[in-house]
Amino acid sequence: xxxxxxxxxxxxxxxxxxxxxxxxxxxxxxxxxxxxxxxxxxxxxxxxxxxxxxxxxxxxxxxxxxxxxxxxxxxx
Numbered sequence: 001x002x003x004x005x006x007x008x009x010x011x012x013x014x015x016x017x018x019x020x021x022x023x024x025x026x027x028x029x030x031x032x033x034x035x036x037x038x039x040x041x042x043x044x045x046x047x048x049x050x051x052x053x054x055x056x057x058x059x060x061x062x063x064x065x066x067x068x069x070x071x072x073x074x075x076x
Contacts, residue, residue, distance in 0.1 A: 016047040
Protein backbone atom coordinates (compact mmCIF):
# COMPACT_ATOMS: atom_id res chain seq x y z
CA UNK A 1 0.00 0.00 0.00
CA UNK A 2 1.16 3.47 -0.77
CA UNK A 3 1.45 5.49 2.44
CA UNK A 4 1.76 8.80 0.59
CA UNK A 5 -1.66 8.39 -0.99
CA UNK A 6 -3.28 7.80 2.39
CA UNK A 7 -2.15 11.25 3.52
CA UNK A 8 -4.97 12.55 1.32
CA UNK A 9 -7.48 9.72 1.60
CA UNK A 10 -7.87 9.58 5.38
CA UNK A 11 -8.43 13.34 5.92
CA UNK A 12 -10.98 13.44 3.09
CA UNK A 13 -12.84 10.54 4.68
CA UNK A 14 -12.86 12.32 8.05
CA UNK A 15 -14.17 15.53 6.48
CA UNK A 16 -16.98 13.63 4.73
CA UNK A 17 -17.92 11.76 7.90
CA UNK A 18 -18.05 14.90 10.03
CA UNK A 19 -19.96 16.80 7.33
CA UNK A 20 -22.47 13.98 6.93
CA UNK A 21 -23.08 13.78 10.68
CA UNK A 22 -23.57 17.53 10.98
CA UNK A 23 -25.90 17.72 8.00
CA UNK A 24 -28.01 14.78 9.17
CA UNK A 25 -28.35 16.21 12.69
CA UNK A 26 -29.08 19.80 11.61
CA UNK A 27 -31.20 19.45 8.48
CA UNK A 28 -32.66 15.94 8.48
CA UNK A 29 -33.88 15.16 12.00
CA UNK A 30 -36.63 12.89 10.68
CA UNK A 31 -34.10 10.28 9.49
CA UNK A 32 -33.84 7.42 11.98
CA UNK A 33 -30.60 6.81 13.85
CA UNK A 34 -29.98 3.46 12.17
CA UNK A 35 -30.41 4.98 8.72
CA UNK A 36 -28.24 7.98 9.50
CA UNK A 37 -25.42 5.73 10.73
CA UNK A 38 -25.66 3.69 7.53
CA UNK A 39 -25.58 6.86 5.43
CA UNK A 40 -22.50 8.17 7.22
CA UNK A 41 -20.65 4.85 6.89
CA UNK A 42 -21.52 4.44 3.20
CA UNK A 43 -20.62 8.06 2.40
CA UNK A 44 -17.29 7.74 4.22
CA UNK A 45 -16.33 4.51 2.46
CA UNK A 46 -17.40 5.85 -0.92
CA UNK A 47 -15.38 9.06 -0.46
CA UNK A 48 -12.35 7.01 0.55
CA UNK A 49 -12.59 4.90 -2.59
CA UNK A 50 -13.04 7.95 -4.83
CA UNK A 51 -10.15 9.78 -3.16
CA UNK A 52 -7.90 6.73 -3.46
CA UNK A 53 -8.61 6.51 -7.19
CA UNK A 54 -8.40 10.22 -7.97
CA UNK A 55 -5.41 11.38 -5.96
CA UNK A 56 -2.12 10.88 -7.77
CA UNK A 57 0.07 7.89 -7.16
CA UNK A 58 3.62 9.14 -6.73
CA UNK A 59 6.26 6.77 -7.94
CA UNK A 60 9.48 6.68 -6.00
CA UNK A 61 11.95 9.05 -7.54
CA UNK A 62 14.80 7.03 -8.95
CA UNK A 63 17.89 8.72 -10.31
CA UNK A 64 18.40 8.61 -14.04
CA UNK A 65 20.84 5.92 -15.09
CA UNK A 66 24.22 7.01 -16.30
CA UNK A 67 24.42 7.20 -20.07
CA UNK A 68 26.33 4.37 -21.64
CA UNK A 69 28.90 5.58 -24.13
CA UNK A 70 29.07 2.95 -26.87
CA UNK A 71 31.71 4.74 -28.91
CA UNK A 72 35.19 4.84 -27.49
CA UNK A 73 37.10 8.02 -27.98
CA UNK A 74 40.31 7.50 -29.86
CA UNK A 75 43.17 9.87 -29.32
CA UNK A 76 45.38 10.82 -32.31
